[in-house]
Amino acid sequence: MSVTAAYGFTAAGVAAGLKSPAEDGTAKRDVALVVNTGPLKHAAAVLTTNRVSAAPVLWSRQVISDGRADAVVLNSGGANACTGAPGFADTHTTAEQVAEKLSSAGQDVSATDVLVCSTGLIGVRLDMPALLSGVESAVNTLGEDDDAGAAASEAILTTDTVTKTATASGSGFTIGGMAKGAGMLAPGMATMLSVITTDAVISAEALDAALREAVRVSFNRADSDGCMSTNDTVIAMASGAHPDADPAGVNLTEFQTALAEVCQTLAAALIADAEGAHHEIAIRTINAATEDEAETAGRAVARSNLFKTAIFGRDPNWGRILSAVGTTDVAFDPMTIDVAVNGVWICRAGGIGEDRSLVDLSDRLVEVVIDLKAGEAEATILTNDLTHDYVHENSAYSS
Amino acid sequence: MSVTAAYGFTAAGVAAGLKSPAEDGTAKRDVALVVNTGPLKHAAAVLTTNRVSAAPVLWSRQVISDGRADAVVLNSGGANACTGAPGFADTHTTAEQVAEKLSSAGQDVSATDVLVCSTGLIGVRLDMPALLSGVESAVNTLGEDDDAGAAASEAILTTDTVTKTATASGSGFTIGGMAKGAGMLAPGMATMLSVITTDAVISAEALDAALREAVRVSFNRADSDGCMSTNDTVIAMASGAHPDADPAGVNLTEFQTALAEVCQTLAAALIADAEGAHHEIAIRTINAATEDEAETAGRAVARSNLFKTAIFGRDPNWGRILSAVGTTDVAFDPMTIDVAVNGVWICRAGGIGEDRSLVDLSDRLVEVVIDLKAGEAEATILTNDLTHDYVHENSAYSS
Numbered sequence: 001m002s003v004t005a006a007y008g009f010t011a012a013g014v015a016a017g018l019k020s021p022a023e024d025g026t027a028k029r030d031v032a033l034v035v036n037t038g039p040l041k042h043a044a045a046v047l048t049t050n051r052v053s054a055a056p057v058l059w060s061r062q063v064i065s066d067g068r069a070d071a072v073v074l075n076s077g078g079a080n081a082c083t084g085a086p087g088f089a090d091t092h093t094t095a096e097q098v099a100e101k102l103s104s105a106g107q108d109v110s111a112t113d114v115l116v117c118s119t120g121l122i123g124v125r126l127d128m129p130a131l132l133s134g135v136e137s138a139v140n141t142l143g144e145d146d147d148a149g150a151a152a153s154e155a156i157l158t159t160d161t162v163t164k165t166a167t168a169s170g171s172g173f174t175i176g177g178m179a180k181g182a183g184m185l186a187p188g189m190a191t192m193l194s195v196i197t198t199d200a201v202i203s204a205e206a207l208d209a210a211l212r213e214a215v216r217v218s219f220n221r222a223d224s225d226g227c228m229s230t231n232d233t234v235i236a237m238a239s240g241a242h243p244d245a246d247p248a249g250v251n252l253t254e255f256q257t258a259l260a261e262v263c264q265t266l267a268a269a270l271i272a273d274a275e276g277a278h279h280e281i282a283i284r285t286i287n288a289a290t291e292d293e294a295e296t297a298g299r300a301v302a303r304s305n306l307f308k309t310a311i312f313g314r315d316p317n318w319g320r321i322l323s324a325v326g327t328t329d330v331a332f333d334p335m336t337i338d339v340a341v342n343g344v345w346i347c348r349a350g351g352i353g354e355d356r357s358l359v360d361l362s363d364r365l366v367e368v369v370i371d372l373k374a375g376e377a378e379a380t381i382l383t384n385d386l387t388h389d390y391v392h393e394n395s396a397y398s399s
Numbered sequence: 400m401s402v403t404a405a406y407g408f409t410a411a412g413v414a415a416g417l418k419s420p421a422e423d424g425t426a427k428r429d430v431a432l433v434v435n436t437g438p439l440k441h442a443a444a445v446l447t448t449n450r451v452s453a454a455p456v457l458w459s460r461q462v463i464s465d466g467r468a469d470a471v472v473l474n475s476g477g478a479n480a481c482t483g484a485p486g487f488a489d490t491h492t493t494a495e496q497v498a499e500k501l502s503s504a505g506q507d508v509s510a511t512d513v514l515v516c517s518t519g520l521i522g523v524r525l526d527m528p529a530l531l532s533g534v535e536s537a538v539n540t541l542g543e544d545d546d547a548g549a550a551a552s553e554a555i556l557t558t559d560t561v562t563k564t565a566t567a568s569g570s571g572f573t574i575g576g577m578a579k580g581a582g583m584l585a586p587g588m589a590t591m592l593s594v595i596t597t598d599a600v601i602s603a604e605a606l607d608a609a610l611r612e613a614v615r616v617s618f619n620r621a622d623s624d625g626c627m628s629t630n631d632t633v634i635a636m637a638s639g640a641h642p643d644a645d646p647a648g649v650n651l652t653e654f655q656t657a658l659a660e661v662c663q664t665l666a667a668a669l670i671a672d673a674e675g676a677h678h679e680i681a682i683r684t685i686n687a688a689t690e691d692e693a694e695t696a697g698r699a700v701a702r703s704n705l706f707k708t709a710i711f712g713r714d715p716n717w718g719r720i721l722s723a724v725g726t727t728d729v730a731f732d733p734m735t736i737d738v739a740v741n742g743v744w745i746c747r748a749g750g751i752g753e754d755r756s757l758v759d760l761s762d763r764l765v766e767v768v769i770d771l772k773a774g775e776a777e778a779t780i781l782t783n784d785l786t787h788d789y790v791h792e793n794s795a796y797s798s
Contacts, residue, residue, distance in 0.1 A: 052725030052733045052749070067461040082718055084734070122718025123751055189546075227705045228726050305704070305785070306626045306793055312792030317482055319521025320626075326451030327627050334451045335483070338649075350451070351483035352522055386704070391787050394705055395712030 002149030002165040002244075005176030007199035009140040010035045013151030016134025018077030018120075029155035031072040031134035034195050035102065035142060040240035042206035043069035045115065046215045048232035050321035055088040056116040057231060059095065062158040063115050064235075067204025070107075072115040072195055072235055073098045073135060074156045076180075078126045079232025081230040082116040090126050091116050097132045101139040116227050117193050117233050119158055119181060125126040140241030151180035155194055160273055166265035169260040173200035179266040181229075192219065194234045194266055194398035196259070199242035200250040210256045211236045211270050218263035221295065222382045224274045225390070234263075253288055253301050271382045281366040282380050289375035293330035297370060300324045308386035309368055316359040318347040321368065331374035338371040401548030402433050402562040402576030406598035407638025409434045409541040415533025417519075417526055428554035430533035431473040433594050434501065434541060436602045438638035442468035443607035444514065445614045447631035453480035454487040455515040456630060458494065462514050463634075466603025469506075471514040471594055471634055472497045472534060473555045475579075477525045477721055479517040480629040489525050490515050496531045500538040501766065516592050516632050518557055520578060523695050552577035555592055558792075559672055565664035567657040568667030571644040572599035574657050578665040580628075591618065593633045593665055595658070598641035599649040609655050617662035621781045623673045625702040625790070633662075670781045675788030681779050682766040688774035692729035697780035699723045707785035713760040717746040720767065728775035739772040756769030 002013050011034045014028035022028055036043070045064040047057050063069060073094060081086045094113040102109040107161055128293070142148065153163040157180050164179045177196035202210070215234055236259070236381040271280050283301050288294035310317035318339045326334065339347035344358045366385075384390075403410050404678050410433045415425035421427055435442070444463040446456050462468060472493060479486045492514040501508040517525070538588070541547065553563040556579050563578045574606035578593035614633055635658070682700050687693035700706055703723040717738045725733065738746035743757045766785075783789075 050722060050725040051727075051731075052721045082721055082746070082750055085749065087750075123724065123746075156575075225704050227703055228722065230718075230722050230725065291772065303702075304626055305624050305789075309790050309793035312790065315794070319629075321450055322451045322481055323521065323627065323629050326449040328450075332450075347481070349483065351481050351486075386790060388787050388790050390704075391708050391711065391785060391790055394708035395785075396713070 002153045002178045003176050003197045004144050004146065004149035005167045006174040006197045006239065007243065008037050008241025009197045010037060010144045011148045011152040012138040012141045012143065013155030014134050014137040014141060016137065017130040018075055024129045029151060030076045031131065032152040032155035033071060033098065033137050034152060034197065036069065036072040036237045036239050038239055038241065039070040040238050041068050041070050041202065042093065042202060042204040042207050042238040043067065044204060044211040044236045046211060046234045048229055049109055052082065052230050054079055054118060054231040055083055055091040057081055057233060058088060059091045060115045060233065063112060067208065068113055069115050069237055070109045070113040071098055071102060072117065074117040074290060075131055075192060076119050076158050076351055077157055078120040078124055079120060079122050080126050080232050081122040081127055083123065086126060087385040091126055091187045093128065094131060094135065097135045102137050105139055115235055118194055119231055122230060141182050148175065156180040162273055164266055164269035164273065166262045168262050170254045170258050171251060173198055173242050173255060175249050177262045177266055179270060181270065191271065192229060192232045196236045196262060198236065198238045199240065199245065200238055200399055201224065201240040201245045202238050202255065203245060203252050206252055207236055207238050209253065210259050213226045213256060214263040217260055218267040221380060222267040222271050223299055223302045224384045246371050270380060271384060274384045276387050276393045278383035278387050279364055279366050279382050279385040281311060281368060281372065281385065283368045283383065284378065285370045285372060286378040287375060288372045288377045289331040291377040291379050294377050294379035295381065296328050297325050297330045297372060298379060300328045301368065302381045303385035305386055311361065312385040312387045314361040314363060316341040316346055316356050321370065322347065322350065325370060329373065334371040336373050340369040342367055401552045401577045402575050402594055402596045402662060403543050403548035403702060404566045405573040405596045405638065406642065407436050407461045407640025408557055408596045409436060409543045410547045410551040411537040411540045411542065412554030413533050413536040413540060414703045415536065416529040417474055427428065428550060429475045430530065430537050431536040431554035432470060432497065432541065432550040433551060433596065435636045435638050436528055437638055437640065438490045439600065439637050440467050440469055440607050441601060441603040441637040442466065443603060443610045445610060445633045445679045447767055449627045449629050451481065451629050453478055453630040454482055454490040455479055455517045457487060458490045459514045461510060466511055466607065468514050469512040470497055470501065471516065473516040474530055474590060475518050475555055475557050476481065477517060477519040477523055478521050478630050479525050480521040482522065482524055486524060489527055492527065493530060493534065496534045499537050499562055500504065504538055514634055518555065518592055518630055522627060533655040552778065554581040554726055558674055561672055563665055563668035565661045566793060568778065569653045569657050570650060572597055572641050572649050572654060574661050576665055578669060580669065585594065589630045591628060591669065594662060596664050597635065597637045598639065598661045599654055600639040600644045601637045601649050602648060605651055606635055606637050608652065609658050612655060613659040613662040616659055619667040621670050622701045622780060623670060623783045648675040654685060667781060668781060674785045675786050675792045676783035677786050678763055678765050678784040680710060680767065680782045680784065682767045682769065682782065683777065683779045684769045684771060685777040687771045688730040690776040690778050693776050693778035694780065695727050696724050696729045696771060696776060699727045700767065701780045703784035704785055710760065710765055711784040711786045714759040715745055715755050716738040720769065721746065724769060729771065731771040735772050739768040
């Protein structure tokens, strides 16, 4: 199940030769296409806030501005970032190829309604003949079954070891999504991409609002190594094709909850597949003055290399947690803060708490709880440990 | 030459048993004392801005508030951070021991004029009998020669491999300084400590202003791994004892330049001795709108684990540099920015520049130049690469 779980979508994933073949010589899928067959063509996107934005991000920002998208084409094997005007022209050409081939196949699509995503190395041009040929193959193999969705979710992977998909459903709607990357970033800077489809009847404005809220509490709280990509993109497309859909529109509260659940499942899957990581760490900050402050405190800890290496070494080093929180301006008193690691409150009132030898860090999953005692808000940041494999992965391969 | 280079200071460094002995069984120096014998007792200090401040930082903040300090006592073998009220009492007791023993030796000193610094593990109490006995030994071995200064600079080391000292002089003044730590942080979180002495005739207010400016352009631009300590302290003390001192006061411009030079030499020495580092990296941001923005851009790059692992892998990965700058809000145009690594402009106008294979990263020293083309200000941030040795150092030892 993936982007084809919802009614009104077709998908494909093909091998175009943008990625190197597998060790056994098999070509890897590297071009994905997701098409909204309607009746609605509503869409929303959340794009990287990195000011060095890749060409496909610049393009997609324009496409999405009217709340409509008919299709999204995604390629792995190259990020098309820092490639200047020629790179932007490549993205434009790709969208035109999608529109032309879909139109030839009977679906009238304008290039300006085609979103584009790319992932791979920064600063290299894409192999355009290969990509354009891949787009044609993708159009020719579009399907609406599980296999088609699975092929698309595979074609967007870079150094990911598994595909990441999620679905949810409610009264008169289904949501299906796929994602790739993140976690420990791949050589040359990998990208977090996600495409989510739904057959709900929902306006572009409501879809945009729901997507932003869902991303805020999911992907934006997954912080594997603090490095923001030039290509990060999350796209949601609504077809309104569910047979039981309420023509007046989906229940927005129910839809919001289901969409956040799909995004959180995908975000957790990214962290779980982070390259080089030995631990997935959930940093839950409780009793914060505001949700933003809870997020700020957790993110400071998630970005501390000393904390991350300590977890790799199975060392419940609460001093490194406190010193990271201490660099922020969130409301807390250093003399009352408590910290637990995997259920053991090893820091009490800013000092030595329960016996640290009681903490078991042998599992992959680690939960840190930081009690700020400053309010009632909370937030959880997901991150990874900093390991030899991370250093190896990001240094040993030239990009 | 060290803190005893300037007239009017005595120093000592003794082994009190706070640190484990060397492999050959030799006791390591771990208590240092620097005494200002006057006639002036002016002092200034820059303390960590981490809100989780160690007990000695809380104490020294009070001591320095009146611009006077007679002595500073420093111990390695324990940071006395996150130790609550008992830890603060330990610091108080240490200052009282210094005052009492100095007074017994004929120098009338109040405990409230004794600065205290500690460095080592967070969250453990100090061995007070050993420390107090060490203070007594230090008072008994105070000297004003080079050996005494060298002993003090050795006693503050933790996992440093060499002592760090610097001197400068000008019309009617000498400046001497010592420092420890920083760079890749040691197990349990090391501390950056520095004590600088001068025989200049200078008011406490002018000394404070000069020290803050010197720290701003030196220690505050050394960012080895982005982790701020709970104990960071830089202290300056002026005795006014130089035989050629102008009683009306030192030339402040000349003094400021010399003090900044001493601080920059010490900061560079910290980065050069950073544990686990294979490269020292100077990130020079030029043509920024303001000096602050130059610093912000450089620091964003210095804190990118992807950039730091790339340099370890001798990969001049300019995409990772651009994506780090892109996360900031400093003035620059992604379509005009240039980046050079070791003199080769591999990124021109935000895209591919000269051949990256021309970049030689075999030397320990690396210079990155980022040309923002937004103004005329510049700043240099010093940092290190992220290596297997860093991960090992900070994960393999439980703290």
